[in-house]
Amino acid sequence: MSNILGTITKIEEITKKAHKVGAKVLIDAAQSAAHQRIDVQKLDCDFLAFSAHKIFGPTGVGILYGKQALLQEMPPFLFGGDMINHVHQYDFEPAELPNKFEAGTPNIAGVIGFSFALDFLEKLDYKAIQDHEKKLLKYAISKFSKYQEVKLLTPPPAQSGPVLSFTIKGIHPHDIAEVFNSENVCIRAGHHCGQPLMEHLKLPATARMSFSIYNTIEDIDIAEKALQKTLKLFK
């Protein structure tokens, strides 16, 4: 799922094509982890990563999944406590997986917090999450598309996660976000760490709303008021 446009990528197709030519596939699932169930066996990806704070957990901790055979081939990238089996004068044997990659004192509190966030998410019904978020996205599109100054940069809801990127003619996204902020509506503005896509779209930045399980229809009504304020202020 694109963190900029919301586009849901057909990972299985990509994985098949990549494997045909001997390439490995690493999926950045930070954007999708809170919105759809992840099945690494079904995706057949080689690696997958996401951070805890994207699924309502603590910051500074995350998940890296890798196929066991690949992880076994890989050398340790960091040296320290707990990642060795034996150390000799001139060489060493690394510990078994996953310790080989977990040198030093871990972020213990973060990992425990993360496990509770995962338990919380696992108890939810993903179908219900998606229905709720789709409802919010469709409602937001219906509201924001009324304004001709506003350009929506999102694929149709059927191909998109709960993300609505937009621009307003003559108003920089940072200014949009600042006015939304003054109305207590927290949105993201910038290039979203995706400068090549911004180049492709010929845009310096976009403003982006993203919805989650805790958002409501009323939130979008408040966002629309913020939009009206923005348009009025910069008219």
Add this chain to the structure above:
Amino acid sequence: MDIYSEIILDYFKNPKNKGPLKGATHKAEEFNPLCGDKIKIYLKVNQSGKIEKAHFDGEGCAISQASASMLTEVLEGKTLAQAQKIKNEAIYGLLGIPISPARVKCALLGLVTAKKAANIPPKSK
């Protein structure tokens, strides 16, 4: 307090000294990669080393564009050495609003560019 005061919006919508400056002796360009703000500063310095005229050009957020426009007015009449000594606080003062850490770069982009321009020796013909 609202960040978009009347004065900032006024400078953003009706910028003063915007556009390339004919006969400029010094110019420089800077970007803010985080936002995509772009600022060019043009200076026309006379024989006695004083900035006779200053212009800016660019695109970006209201804060970056308004502060660059305000700065061009401040630069006029100053020597290059005096321009180098303009403090960041002076820009915050011109804007007259509290600048959050996220917007500091936007606010100071004009000044950074002007100092860069003032540092470049004029082109010899």
